[in-house]
Amino acid sequence: xxxxxxxxxxxxxxxxxxxxxxxxxxxxxxxxxxxxxxxxxxxxxxxxxxxxxxxxxxxxxxxxxxxxxxxxxxxxxxxxxxxxxxxxxxxxxxxxxxxxxxxxxxxxxxxxxxxxxxxxxxxxxxxxxxxxxxxxxxxxxxxxxxxxxxxxxxxxxxxxxxxxxxxxxxxxxxxxxxxxxxxxxxxxxxxxxxxxxxxxxxxxxxxxxxxxxxxxxxxxxxxxxxxxxxxxxxxxxxxxxxxxxxxxxxxxxxxxxxxxxxxxxxxxxxxxxxxxxxxxxxxxxxxxxxxxxxxxxxxxxx
RNA sequence: GCCGGGGUAGCUCAGUGGUAGAGCACUGCUCUGAAAAAGCAGUGGUCGAAGGUCCGAUUCCUUUCCCCGGCA
Numbered sequence: 017x018x019x020x021x022x023x024x025x026x027x028x029x030x031x032x033x034x035x036x037x038x039x040x041x042x043x044x045x046x047x048x049x050x051x052x053x054x055x056x057x058x059x060x061x062x063x064x065x066x067x068x069x070x071x072x073x074x075x076x077x078x079x080x081x082x083x084x085x086x087x088x089x090x091x092x093x094x095x096x097x098x099x100x101x102x103x104x105x106x107x108x109x110x111x112x113x114x115x116x117x118x119x120x121x122x123x124x125x126x127x128x129x130x131x132x133x134x135x136x137x138x139x140x141x142x143x144x145x146x147x148x149x150x151x152x153x154x155x156x157x158x159x160x161x162x163x164x165x166x167x168x169x170x171x172x173x174x175x176x177x178x179x180x181x182x183x184x185x186x187x188x189x190x191x192x193x194x195x196x197x198x199x200x201x202x203x204x205x206x207x208x209x210x211x212x213x214x215x216x217x218x219x220x221x222x223x224x225x226x227x228x229x230x231x232x233x234x235x236x237x238x239x240x241x242x243x244x245x246x247x248x249x250x251x252x253x254x255x256x257x258x259x260x261x262x263x264x265x266x267x268x269x270x271x272x273x274x275x276x277x278x279x280x281x282x283x284x285x286x287x288x289x290x291x292x293x294x295x296x297x298x299x300x301x302x303x304x305x306x307x308x309x310x311x312x313x314x315x316x317x318x
Numbered sequence: 319g320c321c322g323g324g325g326u327a328g329c330u331c332a333g334u335g336g337u338a339g340a341g342c343a344c345u346g347c348u349c350u351g352a353a354a355a356a357g358c359a360g361u362g363g364u365c366g367a368a369g370g371u372c373c374g375a376u377u378c379c380u381u382u383c384c385c386c387g388g389c390a
Contacts, residue, residue, distance in 0.1 A: 029354075052354090053352090053353060053354070053355085054354060063354095064354080088351090088352055089351095089352085090351040090352070090353095091350095091351055091352090091353075092351040093351075094351095095351090117354085118353065118354080119349090119353080120349075120353050121353080123349095129350075130350085131350055131351055132350065132351080133351090134351075135351065136351055136352080141352095163350085166350095167350090168348065168349075168356090168357060168358070170356095170357055170358065171348085171349085171356055171357040171358085172356075172357085173352070173353095173355080173356045173357080174348095174349075174350085174356075174357080177350080177351080177352090178350080180351095181350080181351095189350065190350080191350085192350050193350090256352070256354095256355065257354065257355085258353095258354040258355060259354045260354085261354080262354085283342095283343080284354080285354080287354095288354055290345095290346095291347095291353095291354090292354090294346080294347065294348085295348095295349080295353090
């Protein structure tokens with residue numbers, strides 16, 4: 017009875033989710049669905065730590081390379097595509113394995129959260145962003161006191177989004193819903209000690225820097241593609257991606273030295289790993305494991 | 319050796335005659351179509367050492383040790 021089972025492998029960056037998931041997929045007749053907000057994009061391979069064809073070892077992978085880095089992707093798009101992929105895998109009587117470190121994406125599948133049906137309106141966002149934050153908060157309080165009460169008033173991004181929902185929907189932001197997920201889910205989290213994690217991040221970074229591979233990748237992303245005068249990914253957009261893409265872009269623009277670039281990627285990756293751990297900590301249903309054996313044992317009982 | 323400048327939080331530095339702050343780091347946290355994003359909070363210092371003046375010195379004076387420039 018594999019019908020609606022869903023295995024989830026999560027954990028902080030560099031914790032070894034990829035290797036583990038491929039081993040498990042082989043063992044349990046699975047297919048992998050990525051839950052990574054950067055591996056979604058085409059052309060972002062080395063910097064995002066995307067699996068290579070060779071590493072896949074014949075295991076089908078879904079939700080990689082499904083978006084153009086020039087366009088912004090979002091959780092809702094992810095949710096739709098991932099859900100479809102998972103159901104399709106189940107239909108073929110194989111085990112879907114959701115693998116990644118993007119907590120929000122995982123939550124959108126596992127908890128089936130329902131996000132207000134209001135598409136991002138970038139023109140509106142830009143217009144709103146011209147006002148001061150206190151002004152926006154004031155406006156939100158007036159239009160939707162409930163949402164204003166539970167939102168972080170210091171976070172412009174959230175406040176703008178809340179206003180966007182009200183203005184387009186014409187009614188208050190619905191309280192966060194969740195359509196009871198129909199999956200029988202087993203969530204497995206990979207843990208590493210802080211020291212180990214720092215070490216793994218460092219080793220991985222050195223590897224990515226080898227032969228300028230990662231720097232060339234970012235260069236290639238930014239440079240005009242093709243001969244039709246089509247522009248590549250802007251520096252501004254690369255900045256938005258954070259970590260390797262942000263700091264390599266800054267280095268390529270001569271804003272920081274190579275040494276600074278390396279230091280920043282390292283330290284910011286450590287911060288990122290902590291944020292991921294903080295996020296995952298809230299979900300008490302995650303089974304934390306240290307190695308493959310423990311994971312295998314859990315799955316056998318599942 | 320002489321002349322300057324400096325020694326204050328893990329780092330870079332601000333500051334005051336009434337026992338001290340910032341940014342970063344560190345720790346914890348938030349998360350309703352950007353989530354590797356965007357935000358929030360907290361810990362932390364016998365103010366280089368020893369004397370002196372003063373009710374009181376990190377701040378003034380003296381000595382001393384160390385660092386950085388310049389001149390020898």
